[in-house]
Amino acid sequence: MPLISTQSLTKRYGSSVTALDALTLDVEPGIIGLVGANGAGKSTLLKILLGLLKPTSGSATVMEMDVATRGPEIRQYVGYLPEHDCLPPDVSATDFVSHMGRMAGLPPAAARERTAEVLRHVGLYEERYRPIGGYSTGMKQRVKLAQAIVHDPKLLLLDEPTNGLDPAGRDEMLDLVHRTGSEFGIATVVASHLLGEIERVCTFLLAIDAGKLLQSAPIASFVQHTGTLGVEVEDGADALAGRLVAAGLTARADGRSVLVDCPDERPYDIVRDVIDEMGLSLTRLEQRRHRLEDLFRAEGRTDDAA
Amino acid sequence: MTRREAAVAPRESATGAIYDLGYRGYDGQRLGRRAAFATLFWASLRAAFGLGRSGRSKVVPWGLSAIMIVPAAVAGAIQALAPGGLSPFNYDNYLWDLQPILALFVAAQAPELVSSDQRNRVLSLYFSHALARSDYALAKVGAMAAALFILALAPLLVIFSASILASTDVPAAVGDQLGNLPQIVGSPLVYAIPLAALGMAIASFTPRRAYATGAIIAVFLVSAAVGGILAEAGRGRLSLVAPLINPFVLLDGTRDWLLGASIPDSPVSRADLAEPVFGALTAVLTVIGIAAVLWRYRRIAA
Numbered sequence: 001m002p003l004i005s006t007q008s009l010t011k012r013y014g015s016s017v018t019a020l021d022a023l024t025l026d027v028e029p030g031i032i033g034l035v036g037a038n039g040a041g042k043s044t045l046l047k048i049l050l051g052l053l054k055p056t057s058g059s060a061t062v063m064e065m066d067v068a069t070r071g072p073e074i075r076q077y078v079g080y081l082p083e084h085d086c087l088p089p090d091v092s093a094t095d096f097v098s099h100m101g102r103m104a105g106l107p108p109a110a111a112r113e114r115t116a117e118v119l120r121h122v123g124l125y126e127e128r129y130r131p132i133g134g135y136s137t138g139m140k141q142r143v144k145l146a147q148a149i150v151h152d153p154k155l156l157l158l159d160e161p162t163n164g165l166d167p168a169g170r171d172e173m174l175d176l177v178h179r180t181g182s183e184f185g186i187a188t189v190v191a192s193h194l195l196g197e198i199e200r201v202c203t204f205l206l207a208i209d210a211g212k213l214l215q216s217a218p219i220a221s222f223v224q225h226t227g228t229l230g231v232e233v234e235d236g237a238d239a240l241a242g243r244l245v246a247a248g249l250t251a252r253a254d255g256r257s258v259l260v261d262c263p264d265e266r267p268y269d270i271v272r273d274v275i276d277e278m279g280l281s282l283t284r285l286e287q288r289r290h291r292l293e294d295l296f297r298a299e300g301r302t303d304d305a306a
Numbered sequence: 307m308t309r310r311e312a313a314v315a316p317r318e319s320a321t322g323a324i325y326d327l328g329y330r331g332y333d334g335q336r337l338g339r340r341a342a343f344a345t346l347f348w349a350s351l352r353a354a355f356g357l358g359r360s361g362r363s364k365v366v367p368w369g370l371s372a373i374m375i376v377p378a379a380v381a382g383a384i385q386a387l388a389p390g391g392l393s394p395f396n397y398d399n400y401l402w403d404l405q406p407i408l409a410l411f412v413a414a415q416a417p418e419l420v421s422s423d424q425r426n427r428v429l430s431l432y433f434s435h436a437l438a439r440s441d442y443a444l445a446k447v448g449a450m451a452a453a454l455f456i457l458a459l460a461p462l463l464v465i466f467s468a469s470i471l472a473s474t475d476v477p478a479a480v481g482d483q484l485g486n487l488p489q490i491v492g493s494p495l496v497y498a499i500p501l502a503a504l505g506m507a508i509a510s511f512t513p514r515r516a517y518a519t520g521a522i523i524a525v526f527l528v529s530a531a532v533g534g535i536l537a538e539a540g541r542g543r544l545s546l547v548a549p550l551i552n553p554f555v556l557l558d559g560t561r562d563w564l565l566g567a568s569i570p571d572s573p574v575s576r577a578d579l580a581e582p583v584f585g586a587l588t589a590v591l592t593v594i595g596i597a598a599v600l601w602r603y604r605r606i607a608a
Contacts, residue, residue, distance in 0.1 A: 050434045052608050072339055072436045080434040086427045090359055102345040103435045105336040114332060121329045131360065147431065152332035184329050 001064060003029045003155065003187050004049060009058035011044050011211075019044040021211035022058065027189075031181040033198030033205045033219070034191040041211040042191040043083055046157045050080055063154060076105055079148035083159040083191075086144065089133025093124055093143045096132060097150050104151035111150070118146045122176060138169040145173070149180060156180065156188040162197060174201050229260040231271055232284035243274050259288065342437045343445050350449030354415045366414045371457055374407045378461035382468025395465060397489035398567040401458055401497050405554045408497060409526045411457055412450070412505035417518035419446050420506065424513035424606070433608040443510070443603040447596055451502035458494035466490060489565050496561045500588050503595030504553060510602045529553060537573060549577040550587055559584025 004027040011020040019041045036042050047053040049062050051071030060067045062074045087096065094115055101111035119128050122142040127135065132143060141161065148156060161177055162170040178201040181188035192198055198205060199219065207214040233240060237253040244251035247270050250261040260267050275282050349358075355371070356364035378400065381393040401408065423429050432442055466483055473479035508525060509518040529552045536548035549555045552573075559574040563581035568574060574584065 047608075052430065052433055072438065075434055076336060076338070076436050078434070080431070082427070082430045082434075084427055084430070086431050088422055088426050088428055090363065090422075095358060099345070099349055100431060100435075103342045103432065103437060105338060105341060105436060106332070107335055107337060107341075110332065110334050117330065149329075151336070152330075180329070184331070 001029075002026045002061070003032075004060070004062055004189070005064075006045075006060040007058055009045075009048065009060050010056045011041070011048060011053065012056045019211050020048070020055070020058075023208065023211060023213055024058075025206060025213055025216055027204065027206065027216070029187040030203040031178070031201055032187075032189045033202030034189055034208065035195055035198045035205065036191075036193065036208040036214075038193055040193075040208050042193075042208065043159055044211075045208070046080070046159055046189065046191060049074075049157065050078060051075060076151075077154040079151065079153035079156045079186075081144045081148045081156075081158045081161055083163060085140070087132045087140055090131050092131055093119060093128040093135075093139075093146070097143065097146050100147040101150040106151055114150050114152070115146075118150050119143075121149075121180075122146045123172070137164045138166070138172075141165060141169070141173055142176075145176065145180075149186070153186060156186050157191075158188060159191045160193070161190060162192070162194070170197070177201050227262050228288040229262045229267060229271065230284070230286045230288045231258045231260060231275070231282070232256055232286075233258070233275070234281040234283060236278065236280050240274065240278065240280060243278065244271065247274060257284075262287075339436045339438065339441060342435060343441045346432070346437065346442065346445040347449050347452075350419050350446055351452050353419060354449060354453035363418070367411065367453075370407055370411045370414070371460065374404055374411075374457055375461045375464055377404065378464040378468070382464055382472070385468055386472040393465075397462055397465065397486055397493060398561070398565070399569045399571075400461055400465065401493050401561075402554070402558050402569055402572055404461070408454065408458065408501060409523070409554075411454065412501050413519045413522040413526070415453065416450055416502070416505035416509035416522060417515040419450055420510045421513055421515040421518055424510075425515070427608075429606065430608045439603045439606075440600055443599045444596075446510075447502055447506045447599055450506050451498045454498035454502055455494045458497050459491070462490045462494065489567070492565050493561050496564065496588075497557050500553070500557060500560075500592040500595070503592045503599070507595040507598040507602075510599050526553065533573070546578055549573040549579065550583070553591065556584050556588045556591065560588040 004025070006023050006025050008022040008024050009020050010018070010022050012018050019039075021041075023041070023045070034042050034045065044053065048055050048060055049067060051067050051074065054068075063077065065074050067074060091099075097119060098111045098115040101114055102108060106114060119125075122145050124139060124142055124146070127139065132140065135143070141163070145158075145161065148158070158177060162173050165173055174197055177188065177190060180186055181201070190198065190202060202219055204217070205219050206216050231240070233256065235256070237256050237258050241251045241253040241258045244258065244260060244267075249267050249270060251258050253259075260271060262268070271285075352358050353363075355367045378395060381395050385393050395403065423432065429442075433439060466486070469483055470476060470479045504525070505522055508521050512518050512521070533548050533550075533552035533555060536544050536551065539545060549559065555573050555577075558569065558572045559577070559579075559581060562568050562572075562574050563585045574581075
């Protein structure tokens, strides 16, 4: 069952700003990283999935329910952590999370009980009886996470959950997100502009840029070996690339490096021999791994070309 | 032991420790939209009186509630001490006489109910639950109306109790006073619902609490002043419509029309207008107010 599915989903603000541009995707349950630069359309996508925003055109389903017609039903099973502040300063965390639990349909006793549990889960103790206005950013983020999971959602939408946190706070929040998603089996979408965070906690990656889908694949496929050999030489990279191509390999120069496709082990010997013949000084020879950043770099290049 | 009941696993870090005492799923009952509406209504009604908030948020609503009740209590006490003395207050004129307190309560507490959710952007969370936008709007207006109803009803109940306690024949007095039930419940309703609609319509349009309070007070002051000036100017048509400009005169006219007892010092008694006109205009004002709140929450970005 697809968790989230969109069909040429488009959202325009006014006539000039296109936040989502005919986005079509299918996502299976898991911890899904939604990555993109600021303004790429991440928040817009999450808000449409929640029914907070109406798409300009196209359709979307969450847990096989159409967001246009079954919004209230979907929202009962979704927890949402907005990117921005969303907490009243004059109420205690206990009162607020319990109130939100009841808004999500928990009966009063269950709301109280689960509030105590989730606040403990996110690591808020004595301070939970004090007004939220006096909390640190890290504590506020925890309250935001607590209110998103108080009703045991089937899907958790987290918009920049580490926003405003210091490095230690980031680590803790990511750990919390990872455990909430993996140990408790809540399907989670984490929107972030930081690739490192996505790499750490997610199992699946959705990359969007300017409202278009760049990439949608399991994280593992990005960080495994690419079958590309990077050959870095002092100078003469272009000449080397030419000779390698002449020798029947697929190679291209990339700055001081030459990237050689290695479907098998044959190219290694050829590369060694060619470098030796040309008398080049070899500085580095490495197997290239995909990095998430490559995604955006590659896209940037095609944009420049176009 | 399943993973959902994971054992205690403290993790130390620079800023504190996360103790995993286990997160559990929830398979119990999930109430729907109606329960969410009721929850929001009750929470807002409590907030209107500062309940569950800091001491500072109680000062204004409790102070105004006290001021609202004191005249009735004092009059009642005098009546009890000197039976037969005529109280200046009755069920008909009490709310008219204390209208500034009602106005101040709306000005202070209507923003309390709606501004904070806009300013602190709590609306995103409300709208990401089963609650519809119109539910939010109606629950808030309803809570404000209920708060005003309680505020207006309380002194009338004081008058009611005092009249009974001051009489020599208690059972007969109870019988007498029960005959006044329509006025006791009706007048607060006539005041509460339109005032809530008007106040919330103004308050819901700004996240800035002070602006909302100022705007509500301004509307009451300006309308009263303009109505007064037109009445004084006393020339033909203008003075005819003068009583319809001040919302409190409209409310008194509606009360007069529905419950039938005019107050000598209200412009309604001097107005050359059919009483249903007041009722109709009050209804129009109320509907416009509620429609404005609904429109606002349909448009607002969350």
